[in-house]
Amino acid sequence: MTHSYMNDIIEKDILDWVKNYIEVPHKFYNYQFAPCPYAKGARLKNLVDIKVYNSGNIFKFIKDNSIDLITEKKLNTRIMVFPPYFKLFFFLKWYLFYLNTKFVKQDYYIQFGSATTTKSKYTGLFIGKPYRIIIINKLSDVIDASKILEKNSYYNNWNKKHYDTVVTRREKFFKKYKK
Secondary structure: OOHHHHHHHHHHHHHHHHHHHHOOOOHHHOOOOOOOOOHHHHHHOOOEEEEEOOOOOHHHHHHHHHHHHHHHOOOOEEEEEEOHHHHHOOOHHHHHHHHHHHHHHHOEEEEEEEOOOOOOOOOOOOOOOOOEEEEEEEHHHHHHHHHHHHHOOOOOOOOHHHHHHHHHHHHHHHHHHOO
16 A cells, blocks of 8 residues: 555544544533534634654654644644554653744644544554544634633533643643743
């Protein structure tokens, strides 16, 4: 299978995940909210793209795709997709922290996680486990959306650790590194 063909398959998996999981009302929110209430609007306005990692230096892939997004200023969000074994790279958290200290000044923020409910098509270790993802978002959009969500009970069901990891950490970065 060629990289291009595999990229198309993985990109479709992630797009399906976004449409069928991220954009739809979820049980966790008593079916009142989607995991990301703003994802569908961004996708329909063509402000989101997906980049699939194949091989080579992972850090260069992350940095190049982040800088490309920031420089082009055509999109608000980029989803970078990686094989499940990517979760074994524990030092990645520190690299993303470093990148965030630079990118927050340019109004972008990087976060990482797992595309839950997906089954990786990458070959090798952990085949069939969820894809790992890194998402870089336009920070001002996310901060503004977070303030609106705070007012309408969106975060009420979140446990403190999850809230601090997603919301509090992002706001602290914004305040500390925005200038």
